[in-house]
Amino acid sequence: MKFCKKYQEYMQGQEKKLPGVGFKKLKKILKKCRKQCPSQKTIDGPFAAKTCPDHCPVCDGTFFPSLLNEMSEVVGCFNRRAQKLLELHLASGFRKYFFWIKGKLKGDHTALIQEGKDLVTYALINAIAIRKILKKYDKIHYSKQGQLFKSQVQSMHKEILQSPWLCELMAFHINLRETKVKSRKAPAFFEGCSLTFKDGKPSLTCELFDSIKVDIDxxxxxxxxxxxxxxxxxxxxxxxxxxxxxxxxxxxxxxxxxxxxxxxxxxxxxxxxxxxxxxxxxxxxxxxxxxxxxxxxxxxxxxxxxxxxxxxxxxxxxxxxxxx
Missing domain, CATH: 3.30.40.10 (Zinc/RING finger domain, C3HC4 (zinc finger))
Structure with missing residues (x-):
């Protein structure tokens, strides 16, 4: 199954409507570019084809602004939900009692564990979607503008893998796995998340999909x-x-x-x-x-x-x- 279809099925399968990457829409922009760009050039060779220049007015005026807006929404949604979840888990004293009264805390942590897993999955699958659409842009334009855009986004703190809440969710899962998994009623954890030591130096790693791995020093x-x-x-x-x-x-x-x-x-x-x-x-x-x-x-x-x-x-x- 192609990733575009897999990604659409994942987003449509969410109980709550979440912001995501308009993968299909962005691919249409790139397809439209090939037909309308006034400054296309032909690449010679056995696989000769028309392609856009490094800076394409058709693509750059719609593609990058649309993607940046979607990335901002994804990061904002992820940060808010992760922060709220971790506040529930770390609540103590009166706040913990208040959350318990409101029914937001479950004694067996089942709901917290599942939501944390869902959030990590949401972060990683959107990171893959962003990486793939930028790779598609560079392939069509024979350029590195997609990678340069990714670097600019990182300096703007819009890259979801930069989010401190992703690191916190990974630690959250390991903490719960070590303290709650002994209970027979504890739900399954995803095993791709771990704390490792190499030459005495620790790092957090998470590998939920074959094509992406998070490694935090x-x-x-x-x-x-x-x-x-x-x-x-x-x-x-x-x-x-x-x-x-x-x-x-x-x-x-x-x-x-x-x-x-x-x-x-x-x-x-x-x-x-x-x-x-x-x-x-x-x-x-x-x-x-x-x-x-x-x-x-x-x-x-x-x-x-x-x-x-x-x-x-x-x-x-x-x-x-x-x-x-």
Missing amino acids: LTCSVCLDTVFDPVSLTCGHIFCYMCACSAASVSIVNGLKAAEPKEKCPLCRVGAVYEGAVHLEELNILLGRSCQEYWEQRLQTERVERVKQIKEHWDSQCRAFVGV
Whole structure:
């Protein structure tokens, strides 16, 4: 079965109508381009054919804007639903009791597990759809504009595989698999999601389809160690919270929201990535359970540094108050 048909069947089979990639519509734009583009050129050789130039006015005026709009809707929908799901799972105290009263929490976590699996599937199948339609664009135009567009979208934080909530959902599944799967009534998990260690360095991997694999490195590029109290910047890169604060030239008291827009990601050097940073709580739980000895050591050293920074902050506030 061709992917276009498979993708359409998947989207039509969803209980709730979800935004997706207009795969069929975008293919029609490319087909129409071949007939209407005023600047087509002929490619010589045994398979001679007419093709568009690198910058096609027919395609570029409709194809890329349409795809960008659809990608924005897909990422927005995925982020909202994933954030809501994880808030339910991590709820405690009064909030947990409130959700239980409203009937949103199930004692056996069955509904949460299934929705998490569905969301990961939704993210990956849309990532495949986007990759395939851009590949189709480059094939028709004998160009690399599709790949360049993908890079531009990544810098705009519209790439669904960059979403911190995808990382959180992967950690969420592993956490539940380790804590709930012992129950005979626990639903099946998809086995493609795992935490692996290579030369002592951890990474999250997920392979739900043959044609795509997500591999998230969990080594902080600032301290070069396993991320502790992890936070994901809007560019998708993950750091220790204190390392991110240091890179953004802010204290842990003020937090990452206080970072100046000019401050850049230490890894990709993209600016304005700190304000929308997301604390990865599920990943924090997973790593704390999987690296217990390291976690305890890091907890002690970070506690000393946090106390030091808080003391310096209040000392400076007191000096400013008395005018010294």
